[in-house]
Amino acid sequence: MPCPTSIRTKKTRAVGIPTIDLSQSKAITSKSIVEACQDFGFFKLINHGVSHHAIAQLESQGFDFFQKPSSEKHRAGPANPFGYGCKSIGSNGDMGDLEYLLLPSHDPATSILQSSTSISNDPLTFSHVVNEYVKGVRDLGCEILDLIGEGLWLPNKSVFSNLIRDVHSDSVLRINYYPGVQHTENRELSTKSHPSNNRIGFGEHSDPQVLTILRANDVDGLQISLQDGIWVPVCPDPSAFYVLIGDVFQAMTNGRFVSVRHRAMANNSKNPRMSIMYFGAPPLNTWIAPLSEMMLPNDKSLYKPFTWAQYKKAAYSLRLADSRLDLFKAF
Numbered sequence: 001m002p003c004p005t006s007i008r009t010k011k012t013r014a015v016g017i018p019t020i021d022l023s024q025s026k027a028i029t030s031k032s033i034v035e036a037c038q039d040f041g042f043f044k045l046i047n048h049g050v051s052h053h054a055i056a057q058l059e060s061q062g063f064d065f066f067q068k069p070s071s072e073k074h075r076a077g078p079a080n081p082f083g084y085g086c087k088s089i090g091s092n093g094d095m096g097d098l099e100y101l102l103l104p105s106h107d108p109a110t111s112i113l114q115s116s117t118s119i120s121n122d123p124l125t126f127s128h129v130v131n132e133y134v135k136g137v138r139d140l141g142c143e144i145l146d147l148i149g150e151g152l153w154l155p156n157k158s159v160f161s162n163l164i165r166d167v168h169s170d171s172v173l174r175i176n177y178y179p180g181v182q183h184t185e186n187r188e189l190s191t192k193s194h195p196s197n198n199r200i201g202f203g204e205h206s207d208p209q210v211l212t213i214l215r216a217n218d219v220d221g222l223q224i225s226l227q228d229g230i231w232v233p234v235c236p237d238p239s240a241f242y243v244l245i246g247d248v249f250q251a252m253t254n255g256r257f258v259s260v261r262h263r264a265m266a267n268n269s270k271n272p273r274m275s276i277m278y279f280g281a282p283p284l285n286t287w288i289a290p291l292s293e294m295m296l297p298n299d300k301s302l303y304k305p306f307t308w309a310q311y312k313k314a315a316y317s318l319r320l321a322d323s324r325l326d327l328f329k330a331f
């Protein structure tokens with residue numbers, strides 16, 4: 001399916017995926033980010049300021065790893081909780097058409113180094129590259145969260161960024177690899193008679209954390225679901241990041257922000273697709289509850305308070321597509 005230049009919403013208004021230009025003034029960006037989080041739970045970020053070198057280095061390390069023979073890659077698995085995974089997602093039977101690496105992305109840096117020893121022949125370089133990338137996207141995440149704090153007129157504009165800036169933050173880095181396909185004559189014939197690619201690479205879900213910062217190479221795959229359930233392909237743009245609101249943010253804003261459901265279609269290109277996601281999460285013992293500032297005097301809290309550890313446990317006991325936040329509904 002080609003990427004649309006505009007999306008028609010329930011309001012029958014044609015709108016594009018919101019694009020935020022971080023080189024614009026804070027007043028403009030904070031307002032547009034808040035609107036995007038309310039309407040889509042998703043936006044594209046340009047002029048983000050993260051070092052191109054850090055991005056290129058991690059992408060190159062990723063490709064080096066996934067090009068290794070299967071037996072070598074499996075030595076870095078299973079992804080429990082960190083390491084290499086192939087096809088199997090989580091531990092409740094979800095499957096996808098991909099390979100991936102799950103990496104710790106919080107201090108101390110030694111935890112990244114430990115995970116790297118089975119991934120790279122040069123673990124010091126690998127862990128350095130991961131750390132540089134994580135520093136860049138974590139700072140970017142904090143900048144976005146501060147802008148949101150401002151856009152919502154919160155007395156403490158750092159209330160969200162403090163969650164992922166904490167040294168005990170439970171944030172995770174994920175590299176997904178969708179191998180390229182050989183377009184044989186037969187396959188070309190069959191894609192001509194069935195031009196749409198309906199195979200799923202990574203099934204639909206929302207991310208459990210606060211927010212996700214995603215970057216992918218120039219290959220199609222990502223789709224987001226609008227609130228009316230229509231799937232919209234997202235045009236790949238390797239120079240940009242995409243930001244996804246997670247379940248924790250939905251709970252803290254008492255449902256004002258929506259955690260966006262998204263999926264990746266199986267790769268239909270001859271080139272591999274690689275996406276890198278930073279999942280910004282609070283420390284395990286953090287209590288999550290709707291902020292009082294997010295409620296008008298007669299509003300009820302939609303969610304019961306929970307710790308991030310409780311939420312994570314619930315998430316890992318369910319299937320990928322399940323609506324985890326429903327377990328914590330107040331009524």
Ligand code: GA4
Pocket residue numbers: 089090091092094102172174205206207208209279315316317318319320
């Ligand atoms: C979705 C977001 C992240 O990729 C992830 C995923 C995790 C996993 O792959 O191990 C989960 C999934 C994700 C949510 C439900 C559970 C846990 C797979 C799964 C079936 C790393 C995460 O934090 O939650």
